[in-house]
Amino acid sequence: MSQPLWIDQPAELLRRLENAPPLVGLDTEFIRERTYWPKLALVQMAIGEEILLVDPLVPGMPQAIAAWLDAPHVLKVMHSASEDLVTFKCACGTLPRPMYDTQTAAALAGIGAGLGYQKLVEQVTGVALAKGETRSDWMRRPLSPSQLEYAADDVRHLAALYRATGIRLRELGRQDWMIEDMERTLANAARDEGERWPHLSLRAAQFLDPGGQRRLLRLLRWRDLHARESDHPRSWVLDNELAVTLAREAPADLAAVQQRLDATPKSPRKLGPAIWQALSTPLADEDAMPAPAAEADRNAVKRLQDAVVRRSAELGLPDGVLASRRHLEALLEGGDWPPALQGWRRRELEPALAPLLAAAPTAG
Numbered sequence: 502m503s504q505p506l507w508i509d510q511p512a513e514l515l516r517r518l519e520n521a522p523p524l525v526g527l528d529t530e531f532i533r534e535r536t537y538w539p540k541l542a543l544v545q546m547a548i549g550e551e552i553l554l555v556d557p558l559v560p561g562m563p564q565a566i567a568a569w570l571d572a573p574h575v576l577k578v579m580h581s582a583s584e585d586l587v588t589f590k591c592a593c594g595t596l597p598r599p600m601y602d603t604q605t606a607a608a609l610a611g612i613g614a615g616l617g618y619q620k621l622v623e624q625v626t627g628v629a630l631a632k633g634e635t636r637s638d639w640m641r642r643p644l645s646p647s648q649l650e651y652a653a654d655d656v657r658h659l660a661a662l663y664r665a666t667g668i669r670l671r672e673l674g675r676q677d678w679m680i681e682d683m684e685r686t687l688a689n690a691a692r693d694e695g696e697r698w699p700h701l702s703l704r705a706a707q708f709l710d711p712g713g714q715r716r717l718l719r720l721l722r723w724r725d726l727h728a729r730e731s732d733h734p735r736s737w738v739l740d741n742e743l744a745v746t747l748a749r750e751a752p753a754d755l756a757a758v759q760q761r762l763d764a765t766p767k768s769p770r771k772l773g774p775a776i777w778q779a780l781s782t783p784l785a786d787e788d789a790m791p792a793p794a795a796e797a798d799r800n801a802v803k804r805l806q807d808a809v810v811r812r813s814a815e816l817g818l819p820d821g822v823l824a825s826r827r828h829l830e831a832l833l834e835g836g837d838w839p840p841a842l843q844g845w846r847r848r849e850l851e852p853a854l855a856p857l858l859a860a861a862p863t864a865g
Contacts, residue, residue, distance in 0.1 A: 505552040505653040511565035514555060518569055522549055526659030527577045527597060530639040530652060531588045537728045541592035542639035547656035554652055557592060567593040578659045580604050580618045586690035596687055603659060606666035609678050614819035622658045625665045630654050681844045695725040698791060705745045715787050716780055717748035723779030743768060747780060791834045801861040805829045808853045823850060833861060
């Protein structure tokens with residue numbers, strides 16, 4: 502087992518790019534508990550038999566890392582990469598292209614959906630990895646020997662996962678599915694837009710009347726923007742429970758908002774004026790706001806879900822890979838296929854879903 506090498510000189514990392522292999526394993530450690538944007542603390546790279554632990558806190562190192570991320574002749578193999586992509590974009594200003602996510606590959610290959618790295622490594626290689634450093638302080642220097650070993654393990658087996666999942670994808674003829682999903686993943690990370698209808702993810706929203714749902718949408722949109730600008734977690738700006746309470750109560754003025762904040766432990770009292778402005782200012786697109794699914798809609802969604810489950814079984818895909826409930830609700834509500842269901846998913850699903858959509862009262 503190779504010992505990891507600590508890289509704290511940008512020139513050294515760039516020198517290795519000159520003779521880069523066609524594939525590298527890639528992972529990050531980052532801190533996000535007290536911020537909205539992740540702070541890159543460590544980059545792990547598996548280059549052949551060599552494992553590099555790269556210190557991104559060194560001046561000039563993010564630019565050297567970016568050169569690797571941008572290298573078109575190097576496939577970057579990662580696992581469950583969505584948060585790593587956001588981290589790279591924040592720290593290095595770019596995304597790893599081309600890339601291959603072994604979690605996505607395992608799902609498309611029918612091995613399992615949402616498999617964690619440790620579980621997939623054990624399933625593919627038989628190696629049981631330690632989990633002891635998942636909550637470490639990765640910003641401290643020097644890192645402990647156990648941190649270094651844990652970090653190295655996170656990329657040590659990525660090449661094996663790539664080979665195993667790649668063989669299965671080729672056997673099934675699903676390489677194009679993988680390419681489509683990677684392009685969609687990178688496009689989503691590049692846009693990094695706030696969610697347009699964040700109220701739909703809160704179960705409590707379905708118990709609000711239409712006016713309450715509009716007020717909740719306004720608050721959640723404002724919260725996301727404020728969290729981004731202040732670099733604070735959303736829950737520090739305004740937690741979900743208080744947002745729903747304010748939307749339901751419909752305070753009449755700033756004084757009423759402030760009264761509710763004063764009566765709520767750990768509420769953002771200083772943000773009272775901003776909260777009142779957000780709560781009382783209509784959004785330009787709120788009339789197009791989809792409501793949480795009603796009972797009749799839920800029955801229609803259930804029929805779509807049943808059809809998706811049947812098609813997934815025919816394809817040998819784990820549940821949830823073809824389409825999520827939320828995407829089916831969007832399809833039923835708008836009539837147009839959402840971006841997440843375009844491409845190969847639409848080709849596989851449309852023959853089964855089209856008759857159900859045509860029969861649904863809310864379709865189109």
